[in-house]
Amino acid sequence: MFYTLTLSHVLTLSALLFTMGMAGIVLNRRNIIAILMCLELVLLSVSINLVGTSYFRADITGQIFSMFILTVAAAELAIGLAIVTLFFRNRGTIEIDAADLMKG
Amino acid sequence: MLPDLIFALFATGILVGAGLIIAARNPMLGMLGMLVTFINAAGLFILFGAEFLGLLLIMVYLGAIAVMFLFVLMTIDLEFFKLREKPKAYLPLGLLTVAVLAGEFILAANYGLFSTNVTMLPTGEQPQNIIQIGNVLFTTYVLPFQLSGLVLLTAMVGAIVLTHRPRSDVKRQSITKQVLRTKEEGLTMTKPKLGHGTGTNVAKHWKPKSVAK
Known part of the structure; x- marks a missing residue:
């Protein structure tokens, strides 16, 4: 189906997306919501990796694991947003720097 | 040639959306970037023959997770996002780390184990994507499937x-x-005089508890 596209193109896209997600987590110290979004980006990059490999290796297993990743992402996000809501209720902000109770 | 161009289109959309998420000051804008990213990723999945997964991505991310994000964004105060800018001492180090990481990943993707010439393996007549998924998911991976429900x-x-x-x-x-x-706490015996009612001491003992309405 593809003429010039190979697996390494897909892996490169996935690597770029993963790196952008990491960059968002490292550089974005403003709020927790943005960090959660960047975490979703990282998980999506892994999903793209798996689906691309699944296509080029003609093996369905990658898609199955991508589905499990989707499940874990949804669960993680539900808990994360619950924590954000709780944090906002207690501290009145969702700044990362406000979470300094443990003096870490 | 056309599928390659479509791949390039979707890849660009994904990266643009990701950039929007990272750069957005307003989280609502970041939300928009997330939508762009995930719509394009769903298109990419469908392009790779994973129709079920692509539609699932749209359903879960755009239907559930985006709404959840918006709901949380609505319940919190967005005023403080106009934050004071702090001196970012960690910015150069973070950028360096990220750049090194990106270089490593891209090198590994291009010259690694899956080196450049992996094209699609020859396959015979394949059943539909969802039939394939069902055949594997409910037999080999039934325990992980149950665990994901848990x-x-x-x-x-x-x-x-x-x-x-x-x-x-x-x-x-x-x-x-x-x-x-x-x-004892619910019942008081009194002997009211004629024309006086039960008196005040009864009202002192008896308080309407929150009993069944």
Whole structure:
């Protein structure tokens, strides 16, 4: 189906997306919501990796694991947003720097 | 040639959306970037023959997770996002780390084990994507499938327990209290005089408890 596209193109896209997600987590110290979004980006990059490999290796297993990743992402996000809501209720902000109770 | 161009289109969309998420000052804009990213990723999945997964991505991310994000964004105050800019001492180090990481990943993707010439393996007549998934998911991966359901249940219970707070300003039925109520606290015997009613001391003892309405 593809003429010039190979697996390494897909892996490169996935690597770029993963790196952008990491960059968002490292550089974005403003709020927790943005960090959660960047975490979703990282998980999506892994999903793209798996689906691309699944296509080029003609093996369905990658898609199955991508589905499990989707499940874990949804669960993680539900808990994360619950924590954000709780944090906002207690501290009145969702700044990362406000979470300094443990003096870490 | 056309599928390659479509891949390039979707890849660009994904990266643009990701850039929007990272750069957005307003989280609503970041939300928009997330939508762009995930729509393009769903298109990419469908391009790779994973129709079920692509549609699932749209359903879960655009239907559930985006709404959840928007809901949380609505419940919190967005004013403080106009934050004061702090000196970012960690910015150069972070950028360096990220650049090194990106270089490593791209090198590994291009010259690694899956080196450049992996094209699609020859396959015979394949059943539909969803039939393939069902055949594998409910046989080989049935235990992980059940476990993922358990993960979702745990997440649901956890989210409810974390955000639930008991309120004291509402009247609600307490069955334990209701059952443990004794005759002494609930019943007072008086002998009212004619024309005086039951008097005030009765009202002092008897308080309307929050019994069943």
